[in-house]
Amino acid sequence: MGTACKQVKGAGYAVMPPSEEEITIQEPELIRHGNKYGVKIRAVCPSLHFIQADIETEIAPIVGSEEQAKDLIRYIQEQSQMNPDGIFDTNIFGKTIRQLVEEGIQSKVNRLNEESQIKLQETIQKVVNDSNGGLVCIII
Numbered sequence: 001m002g003t004a005c006k007q008v009k010g011a012g013y014a015v016m017p018p019s020e021e022e023i024t025i026q027e028p029e030l031i032r033h034g035n036k037y038g039v040k041i042r043a044v045c046p047s048l049h050f051i052q053a054d055i056e057t058e059i060a061p062i063v064g065s066e067e068q069a070k071d072l073i074r075y076i077q078e079q080s081q082m083n084p085d086g087i088f089d090t091n092i093f094g095k096t097i098r099q100l101v102e103e104g105i106q107s108k109v110n111r112l113n114e115e116s117q118i119k120l121q122e123t124i125q126k127v128v129n130d131s132n133g134g135l136v137c138i139i140i
Contacts, residue, residue, distance in 0.1 A: 008050040018045040049124055057104030061092055 007014035023045040031040045063069050072092070080087040088098040127135055 004050050008052050012052040014050045016048040018047055022046055055105050055108050057101060059100045
């Protein structure tokens with residue numbers, strides 16, 4: 001798992017291969033290829049795919065006049081210079097910027113519903129098992 005985490009941070013994608021215990025080998029089958037025969041042995045196993053996706057969120061408090069907005073900018077800059085945790089601990093309207101950012105990120109993460117998760121899983125399975133490496137995505 002540690003290697004996969006390093007790979008995904010570096011390249012944006014990583015796969016954690018299965019352990020031998022996770023591999024299921026099915027019964028051998030007789031196959032015919034033209035006038036010759038062979039044996040097909042199928043193995044099935046889970047694989048964990050890690051994909052890095054940048055999430056963007058914005059905080060845009062409306063404060064009133066241009067001067068009030070400039071005052072808020074100065075306040076944020078002053079607070080971030082005085083505090084070692086920087087801008088994250090700056091308080092705006094009763095919440096820290098950290099809390100506001102976390103809420104924005106969490107709301108976007110929660111938008112990926114179960115149906116979308118299943119579609120992503122099925123897509124990765126098709127790419128891994130059935131494709132030659134090419135991929136075309138249409139997102140609606």
